Amino acid sequence: MHSEIKYWFLRDHKLFRVLSNDQLKQLCVITGFKEGKKGDIIYFSDSKEPRIYFLKKGAIKISEVDVNGNEITKEIIQKGDLFGELSLDTTIANNEFAQVLTNSVTICSFLLKDFEALMEQHPDLALSYTKLVGLKFKKLKNSYSNLVFKDARSRLIQFLKDWAARDGNETLDAIVIENYLTQQDIAHIICTTRQTATQLLNQLETEGHLKYDRKELVLDKQFVLQN
């Protein structure tokens, strides 16, 4: 494959717009490509050679499992987003892993040190990247607050709204989302049990706010817009 074809898509990411074609090519020389299918686990915590990953296609979750097997999902990564050792810190492993949610994904990755080197040469890139990490930081802060201040129902509603904003297709009076999450997945995201998530989803369905099935999720537009 010509590297021209390989790396064109990085242009889609705001982060890389500041780079010249040559610099993109430079990064792509050190790029690894990878396809994945639903359920695949992409490890990065334990890796000797820390990497930054770019998700070209699909969706994955960043999760952690504790000693008792309980899982929480800290973040959903969508097409065009970055994940991996984003904190540029290679020290402590923290039990995180990435798992594919959609039927298939395409991932591109580069070595952390190469990326760092590129940032050294390119302050614009460094600054954009700093903002990207900062934004993720802020989002997590928000999840943390929600977890403490709000009950499971509110957290579910908040998540559904976020999901709709990210992934939804607007119709006349509804927002339709192609559903790649099980109720168990949703439970992990909003930090509750599968049973509670199921009950709450059915409750919202009974109230006429949404229609959930394994293929798609249809949200009432009123419901999404109102606070």
Added chain:
Amino acid sequence: MHSEIKYWFLRDHKLFRVLSNDQLKQLCVITGFKEGKKGDIIYFSDSKEPRIYFLKKGAIKISEVDVNGNEITKEIIQKGDLFGELSLDTTIANNEFAQVLTNSVTICSFLLKDFEALMEQHPDLALSYTKLVGLKFKKLKNSYSNLVFKDARSRLIQFLKDWAARDGNETLDAIVIENYLTQQDIAHIICTTRQTATQLLNQLETEGHLKYDRKELVLDKQFVLQN
């Protein structure tokens, strides 16, 4: 005051080591100095002129209060640490504020945009800064996991260990911490109520693991080291 005297202490921070004396001076021209006493509120996240703050002396907490008046403390900032609009993002509001915990503090601050400008000129600085934010990100991830996976007692113990590591003075068989936190403060940090925090502290005291009073906290060394 000569700016030479004013800014020397920034040298203590790893972040600023990459800057030349001239650049430090440049930052210091735009620097505001401030003293504060216990209870003072230093900063609101909705400020018109977003700033980065450097804590020269003392300790402060970064908290958020929700509509019902419930408070959580997301972070304790110690001498030598940064706080403020660290995510470099001013779009999303998050109701954070910083409040002084110790009897007095000394703070230095600069405007976000000036700091950004400096990073543009200095990729090294941007890189170090990203690592700093990345570390905070990682710590928050850890708090998030703890909140979901562990009960209040475990979270309290974890916090006490962290506190001891940051602030403790080792004696023969104990670790002594000068106490600037009320039980209410501690409750906010571990995300529980004041009553629960009180009960748990007394429980740990009964078990012989610690001695808490308003002046100091003495932790049994065994207790801190184990697990």
Added chain:
DNA sequence: CATATAATGTCGGGTAAATGACAAAACCCC
């Protein structure tokens, strides 16, 4: 030193959500 204010101690009742257990439905694939 007296009094107000803040911080700590204690308890019982209430509740959101976890837990465990099982059934039904949907989906996969041989």
Added chain:
DNA sequence: GGGGTTTTGTCATTTACCCGACATTATATG
């Protein structure tokens, strides 16, 4: 299309923790 597997639905029980209420003790302040 049939058998296994995954996902969803439902319920009864339990529990950690919140909430309110009040007493007690420590600290600040005039």
